[in-house]
Each structure stands twice: as C-alpha cells, then as structure tokens.
Amino acid sequence: xxxxxxxxxxxxxxxxxxxxxxxxxxxxxxxxxxxxxxxxxxxxxxxxxxxxxxxxxxxxxxxxxxxxxxxxxxxxxxxxxxxxxxxxxxxxxxxxxxxxxxxxxxxxxxxxxxxxxxxxxxxxxxxxxxxxxxxxxxxxxxxxxxxxxxxxxxxxxxxxxxxxxxxxxxxxxxxxxxxxxxxxxxxxxxxxxxxxxxxxxxxxxxxxxxxxxxxxxxxxxxxxxxxxxxxxxxxxxxxxxxxxxxxxxxxxx
Numbered sequence: 001x002x003x004x005x006x007x008x009x010x011x012x013x014x015x016x017x018x019x020x021x022x023x024x025x026x027x028x029x030x031x032x033x034x035x036x037x038x039x040x041x042x043x044x045x046x047x048x049x050x051x052x053x054x055x056x057x058x059x060x061x062x063x064x065x066x067x068x069x070x071x072x073x074x075x076x077x078x079x080x081x082x083x084x085x086x087x088x089x090x091x092x093x094x095x096x097x098x099x100x101x102x103x104x105x106x107x108x109x110x111x112x113x114x115x116x117x118x119x120x121x122x123x124x125x126x127x128x129x130x131x132x133x134x135x136x137x138x139x140x141x142x143x144x145x146x147x148x149x150x151x152x153x154x155x156x157x158x159x160x161x162x163x164x165x166x167x168x169x170x171x172x173x174x175x176x177x178x179x180x181x182x183x184x185x186x187x188x189x190x191x192x193x194x195x196x197x198x199x200x201x202x203x204x205x206x207x208x209x210x211x212x213x214x215x216x217x218x219x220x221x222x223x224x225x226x227x228x229x230x231x232x233x234x235x236x237x238x239x240x241x242x243x244x245x246x247x248x249x250x251x252x253x
Contacts (some may be wrong), residue, residue, distance in 0.1 A: 003025050004042075004049040006066075007079065008034040008059040008242055015052060015103060016079065023108045036061040040069045056080045060245045082127055091222050146174065148182035155184065160199070163213035163231060165191050167206045177213070179231040188253050201250045203227060203239050211251065240242040 003020070007013040020027045030049060033039045035058050043066065052074050054063050066072070078097040098106050145156045162174045165188060173190055175181045184191065192202050199211055202208045213229040220226045223241035225248075239247050 001051065002049050003027055003051045003053060004031045005029055005032045005076075006039050006052065006054040006058065006063060007032065008055065008057070012055070012079070012100070012102075016107075019102060019104050022104065022113060027111075035059045036063065036065045039063070039066045043070045043072055047072065047074060051111075054075045054078055054242050057246065059242045075114055077114065086183060105186075142196040146182075146184060148174070148184065150182065155182075159251055160210075161209050164229060164233070165200075166233070175231060175233075177231065195238040200253070203237065203243065203247055203249065207220070207237055209237070214251065217248070217251070 001030045002026070005013055005016055005075075007016065010132065013034075017029055017032075017129050020029065031042065031046075033042055037060055039058075052072070054066075054076050056063050056078060063078075069193055079102060080097055098110055140172075142159070144158060144159050146162070147154050148157055149155075157174065161176050161178075163177050165172065165174050165184065167188060172186060172191070173181050173186050188202070188206075188208060192208060195208070199212075200210055207227075209227065209229065213231075215228050215230045217239075218226045218228065220238065223244055225239040225244050227237045227239060227247075229237065
C-alpha cells in the first residue's frame with residue numbers, strides 16, 4: 001500500500017514511518033511533505049497514493065488549506081493534537097484521526113478501519129468543506145479563570161488578564177499585564193487546550209502569548225522571529241523559521 005505523510009516535524013514523521021513499518025511491512029511511504037505549498041504542488045501532479053497521513057499544523061499554515069486549492073479524493077487520516085470539538089467534527093464527517101503522540105495500537109486500528117472501508121466512498125472536497133464549516137461554527141467554552149496560590153491564599157486570575165504563560169526552569173508560570181507572576185500547576189500543553197486559540201498562541205516550546213501582549217515582531221536570522229511583549233520578558237522570545245508563518249498568520253487574523 002502506497003502512502004504519503006504530510007508532517008512538518010521531522011521526529012514525528014520518522015516515528016510514523018517506523019510505526020507503519022512495524023504494523024505492516026507492505027506499507028510503502030512514497031513521499032513525505034512538510035508544508036501547504038509543497039503539498040498543493042505535489043497533489044496537483046500526483047494523486048496515486050492509497051492513503052494520506054496528514055498533520056493539521058504545518059510549517060506554512062493549516063493543512064485544510066491544501067483542500068481549498070487542490071481536489072484530493074484519497075482517504076486521509078489526520079494526526080493531530082486538536083481539542084475535542086474538532087475531533088468530534090472529524091467523526092461526523094467520516095474523516096479518521098489519531099491524537100498525538102501517536103500510539104501504535106491506535107494507528108493499527110485506524111489502518112484496519114481504512115482497509116475495511118476501501119470499497120466505500122472516500123472523503124471528498126465536500127467532506128472537508130463540511131468539516132471546516134463545523135469547526136468554524138462550533139462554539140467551545142474556554143477557561144476564563146485560573147486559581148493561583150499567593151503565599152497563604154488562593155487568587156482567581158482572569159485568563160484575559162494574563163499576558164503570557166511560560167516555562168521557567170521547569171516550572172510553568174503566568175505573567176499578568178500588571179507584571180505579576182504566578183505558578184500554574186499545569187503543563188503548558190494542557191493550558192494550550194484550555195484557552196482560546198484566537199487570543200493565545202504557543203509561539204515556541206516555552207511560551208504561550210496573549211495577542212494583546214505583543215508590541216512588535218522583529219525579523220531574526222535564518223528566517224526566525226523575535227517577539228517583544230508588554231510586560232517585557234527578561235530574555236528573547238524566539239520563533240523558529242518553521243513556525244514563523246503560522247505566528248504571522250495568527251497575528252494577522
């Protein structure tokens with residue numbers, strides 16, 4: 001079976017290839033793509049794969065943009081860290097998904113599901129459009145308050161009053177617009193799923209920024225960016241080249 005992987009993280013792509021080889025040696029990865037632009041160019045010329053594994057967040061945008069530019073009739077299994085409402089949309093639209101980090105058993109189940117439904121109609125551009133509409137129209141309730149400890153008391157801090165969440169020597173903290181910092185007893189990954197993605201964005205492994213805290217974005221070497229905030233952080237907040245376009249698109253939305 002010929003498959004294509006659309007994934008911008010090298011480690012994640014290599015891990016997926018390894019798991020596929022473990023599950024079925026007959027699976028042949030014929031192409032690995034890492035961006036929307038490259039994927040559109042490829043699928044305009046070649047749609048010969050039997051199955052596509054596709055991450056949602058790519059180096060230069062969201063993978064759904066691919067389907068807006070080229071028709072893909074090949075079944076797609078999304079590999080994603082999307083939150084629950086989007087996952088429900090995948091189910092309704094008969095588009096399969098696997099949550100990251102990818103589990104071998106779940107991957108095997110998804111492949112078996114694909115094999116068992118090969119004779120049925122595969123997802124089309126209509127399915128993807130329906131998926132996009134559902135995601136855009138679905139209302140989700142995001143966390144409005146974080147309860148933090150300060151000395152011998154607990155304080156409710158409104159989420160919108162937080163300028164950024166960050167990791168400081170292994171400890172997750174939040175700094176408010178009043179420049180007060182508090183320890184948050186959660187992982188940054190968990191916080192990312194609880195807050196409004198229109199208002200907050202994880203710009204790198206260390207930082208989730210409130211868009212209202214960003215004063216300017218400066219170009220850095222090798223396509224990287226430096227984000228300046230108010231209140232200022234005591235070190236550079238660097239955005240990788242791979243994530244630079246995604247950050248700019250988010251700020252421009």
